[in-house]
Structures are given as C-alpha cells and as structure tokens.
Amino acid sequence: EVQLLxxxxxxxQPGGSLRLSCAASGFTFSSYAMSWVRQAPGKGLEWVxxxxxxxxxxxxxxxxKGRFTISRDNSKNTLYLQMNSLRAEDTAVYYCAxxxxxxxxxxxxxxxxxxxxxVSS
Amino acid sequence: xxxxxxxxxxxxxxPGERATLSCRASQSVSSSYLAWYxxxxxxxxxxxxxxxxxxxxxxxxxxxxxGSGTDFTLTISRLEPEDFAVYYCxxxxxxxxxxxxxxxxxxx
Numbered sequence: 001e002v003q004l005l006x007x008x009x010x011x012x013q014p015g016g017s018l019r020l021s022c023a024a025s026g027f028t029f030s031s032y033a034m035s036w037v038r039q040a041p042g043k044g045l046e047w048v049x050x051x052x053x054x055x056x057x058x059x060x061x062x063x064x065k066g067r068f069t070i071s072r073d074n075s076k077n078t079l080y081l082q083m084n085s086l087r088a089e090d091t092a093v094y095y096c097a098x099x100x101x102x103x104x105x106x107x108x109x110x111x112x113x114x115x116x117x118x119v120s121s
Numbered sequence: 122x123x124x125x126x127x128x129x130x131x132x133x134x135x136p137g138e139r140a141t142l143s144c145r146a147s148q149s150v151s152s153s154y155l156a157w158y159x160x161x162x163x164x165x166x167x168x169x170x171x172x173x174x175x176x177x178x179x180x181x182x183x184x185x186x187x188g189s190g191t192d193f194t195l196t197i198s199r200l201e202p203e204d205f206a207v208y209y210c211x212x213x214x215x216x217x218x219x220x221x222x223x224x225x226x227x228x229x
Contacts, residue, residue, distance in 0.1 A: 045220040045223075
C-alpha cells in the first residue's frame with residue numbers, strides 16, 4: 001500500500017524558515033515525480049512545487065519561487081520542502097502527493113494526510 | 122496560467138439525485154489533461170477522475186467525467202450519503218498546474 005507521511009509543520013514567525021518532510025513507502029520512490037500542494041484554512045488547493053523522480057528537474061509556483069526549495073533523497077524515500085522567508089500568506093496545510101510517473105506534471109494519487117504550517121508573530 | 126472556474130459554488134441535493142459539476146478553463150486544456158478530486162472535511166483530497174474521463178482505481182461507476190477543450194463536467198449519477206463533499210478540478214496540461222476553486226455538494 002502506498003503511504004505518504006508528512007512532518008515538520010508548526011508555528012513560525014514571519015521571515016522564518018521551516019523544512020517539511022514526506023516519508024514515502026509502498027512504491028519505488030525514485031521512479032515517481034512528487035509534488036507539494038497546499039491549502040490555506042478554509043480555501044482551495046494550490047500547487048506549490050514538483051520534482052522529477054531523479055531529482056534533476058524542479059518547478060515552482062510563482063508565489064514561492066526563490067523562497068522555497070524542493071528536494072528528495074531517494075536513498076531515504078523522502079521528499080523535502082525547505083521554506084525560507086515565510087509570510088503570513090504561506091499559512092496552510094501542506095500535502096505531498098505522488099505523480100503518475102517519473103516526469104513532472106500529472107495528476108496526484110495518492111496524497112499524504114498533510115502538515116499544518118502557521119506563519120504568525 | 123490556466124484559470125479553472127467551477128460552478129456552481131454550492132450544489133444542494135438529496136441522496137439519490139444526480140449531480141452535475143462544471144469546470145471551465147480560461148484556455149484550452151492540452152490533451153484533455155484534466156482531473157477531479159473529492160475532499161471531505163479534515164481529509165486529504167482523493168483522486169476520482171484523470172484524463173477527463175478515466176476513473177481512478179476503486180472509484181464507483183456512478184462517478185463519470187466528460188468534456189474537452191475548455192469545458193469539463195463531473196457527473197455523479199445517484200448521490201450516496203458518502204458523496205457529500207467538496208470537489209475540485211485540476212489541469213495538468215501546462216505549468217503551473219492549477220485547480221478550480223471547488224464545488225461543495227451538500228445535503229438538501
């Protein structure tokens with residue numbers, strides 16, 4: 001069974017940093033692109049970033065470009081999201097999600113349970 | 122960026138009724154690369170439909186998707202109690218990937 005388990009969320013002050021992790025199991029991690037999608041409280045879904053299976057390609061939403069960095073450690077079956085210069089508008093539940101194959105830009109299935117990031121002073 | 126607009130915002134129906142949800146794109150979605158997700162309160166989204174009309178594994182056949190170009194539809198033929206939730210469309214034909222704002226299907 002495919003499982004995705006996010007961690008690393010919490011309360012951080014504006015301008016601060018946080019690193020999210022997503023531990024994957026039940027599939028050959030390196031064979032699949034992965035994405036981060038976030039959902040602000042009471043709002044809809046927003047794609048944040050994606051990385052190819054090999055880690056050689058990464059893409060970002062304009063709203064986080066230059067502040068967030070996606071990476072992966074295929075030896076540890078773990079996806080990461082380094083978030084710097086955090087703003088109040090980054091407050092959201094962050095989900096990791098598995099894509100169709102090794103290349104980016106597909107549908108997402110499945111999703112992790114999410115981790116809440118709150119940016120507030 | 123492709124903007125997806127879902128309508129209606131809220132759909133009030135009774136169990137057993139048919140639900141028709143619309144997703145309109147600001148420009149043509151490449152190769153019908155459109156997906157639908159269901160989200161219940163406190164849960165992660167679940168994939169229902171990909172490629173406009175292909176059901177994901179384990180999704181009942183009361184869920185169906187159709188459309189092309191800029192107009193797409195999710196139909197639930199007969200609503201079951203567990204179908205009352207929020208539904209999102211997503212296009213994956215071009216970067217950035219985008220979602221619609223969601224349609225809430227509530228019990229009338």
